[in-house]
Ligand SMILES: Nc1ncnc2c1ncn2[C@@H]1O[C@H](COP(=O)(O)OP(=O)(O)O)[C@@H](O)[C@H]1O
């Protein structure tokens with residue numbers, strides 16, 4: 043029998059380097075984020091000359107380049123100066139005060155055990171080491187809303203504030219969140235001390251997405267591996283789904299892999315469409331086990347609109363279904379947005395100001411099929 047691997051020994055004509063399309067890849071160039079990166083750099087530049095940095099709060103809807111821009115700025119800073127060192131914390135994973143303090147302590151050299159120490163002990167060990175180190179730590183709290191959602195988690199921000207205000211230790215913080223209201227949820231003392239510079243990441247336009255995808259594709263694919271319009275269609279879809287670059291990049295990766303599997307010479311629109319539908323169903327499959335009945339029924343109601351303002355949705359839901367606290371409703375919207383099932387950007391809502399405009403990020407038919415099967 044022929045060896046099963048010999049089939050794939052054919053020279054690959056699609057990907058030059060598919061890793062360029064992986065979520066953790068840090069590109070050398072981030073089109074359309076020059077201004078935002080500059081604002082971030084401005085906050086931490088003082089470290090280079092031994093001065094105290096400003097802290098930053100970064101907000102924007104998913105896929106607008108918040109995480110990658112912060113990582114980019116920090117990697118440039120650390121390349122330029124040995125005085126700064128950053129620690130990245132994903133608060134989906136680490137959402138308790140203890141767990142974050144544990145990470146920071148270890149980062150500054152206090153080798154403390156994962157369990158068994160009280161919060162105060164961890165804090166004071168951390169402080170001892172913070173006083174000794176010869177660099178300025180910059181802590182990135184990504185998905186910070188997950189931390190602040192819990193009372194106990196928000197105490198962590200006080201811990202950090204104490205380091206800066208009372209101990210006068212140079213220490214930088216970047217809070218990143220999808221929640222535009224994050225800063226209004228912070229206690230005023232925390233806000234004035236920890237979130238000195240607020241940077242808003244607007245969603246990308248279809249034109250900007252096209253440039254971003256072109257740039258990434260030029261490193262990931264061989265020239266001529268993409269049929270005409272593949273980038274345009276991927277960008278248009280990412281644009282429609284909330285200006286989310288992640289969706290565009292992931293669809294190119296998936297489409298390329300499908301083309302490769304089919305032994306095609308080029309990635310075609312057919313491959314791309316297959317990638318779209320596999321992304322939709324894998325997203326739903328992943329999300330559904332984590333949704334409560336109530337969350338599913340809110341999702342179902344959203345699918346009956348072609349986009350709806352959050353106030354109207356809340357009213358409709360309260361009318362048809364049981365009573366629901368506004369707070370809980372907002373938490374659900376933010377959860378569905380985090381799971382990439384809906385987009386909910388803040389838009390002008392006359393005459394009252396701004397409101398969230400909610401629409402589905404997965405096709406209605408795919409969602410309804412899931413709702414029926416799993417109910
Ligand atoms: N301007 C850009 N240029 C190139 N790639 C980008 C750009 N903005 C975002 N990306 C890519 O899109 C994906 C999502 O970006 P990310 O920073 O994770 O978004 P967010 O943190 O806002 O949800 C990542 O793969 C990132 O590398």
Ligand SMILES: [Mg+2]
Pocket residue numbers: 108109110184
């Ligand atoms: Mg992010």
